[in-house]
Amino acid sequence: MNGSRHDRSGGRRPEPATVRFAFTPAAAYVRAARLVAADVAAHAGVATGLLDEVRQAVGEACTRAVLRHRDRGLRDLVRVEFSIGDRFVAKITDNAQDLRARSGDRVGAAAVGGDARASDHDALEEDTLSEEITLIVLGGLVEDLVVTGPSADGGTTVSMSWPLPGSGSQADH
Template structure:
């Protein structure tokens, strides 16, 4: 992890960046979301929003891992938090748009459908989960932008939350 300390005694954290990457495996998503909540707390994000940060970053990382897994991509999922006027979280994958390749699978809906073999059930739920991540993110995060796939093939989920102007930095 590559970050810098800021003045926690001050009303607002100094500009800072925390950046890391992780192997696209389910076991590491929790670490990413816990780091997100911790960095957000240090940045001064309101305590009432920290659950939202944790959930949202976890969802974005889950989506990235699912996209890498679906394509058999071993490259790292990249995560970046930046502290400035707002707390900004970015999660970047290296997978091209799933729909372009297998729109029929994405179309597996919430209701109905035939019974499937066990391994297919897991794959289908993964696909469903990727769709749900965007629904959850859209519902949770007011400032949400999903870009890509870009020239390198990945997408980036960018989210931001307000930081207090003064006097209400995280206390811990």
């Protein structure tokens, strides 16, 4: 990533930049991911008024990914990528190949993962609710939102983008 704020006041556009990282699917790291998102977006020049939206949306997508991994007892890393080009693009990829398991399967998957909350019915129910709400929040919050997958060899990817000043693509899709 470049060390200075992108100059979007005109002239030659800077080279596209990428920030990529991955984290263990644990709740404790979701905050770090959303704070990095807001910071990278600010650095890229995303309008100040949209930074809360970026933080919330990336947090929701990461929460969803962690819940999907937790469901399946997966310890694979959740992958996050931000790219700065014509727009600021955030991609959050999980590795949960199947759609969310049914209630009975979920307890089993949590037990395989050694999750002590497997017996906590309320927490599981709220997790189910939360995954559904993440998509509702994302759909309401982000105009340019695409969720792909799961594919045969991978999980799902939440792709979102926001306009950058001077990019000629101010309007969201």
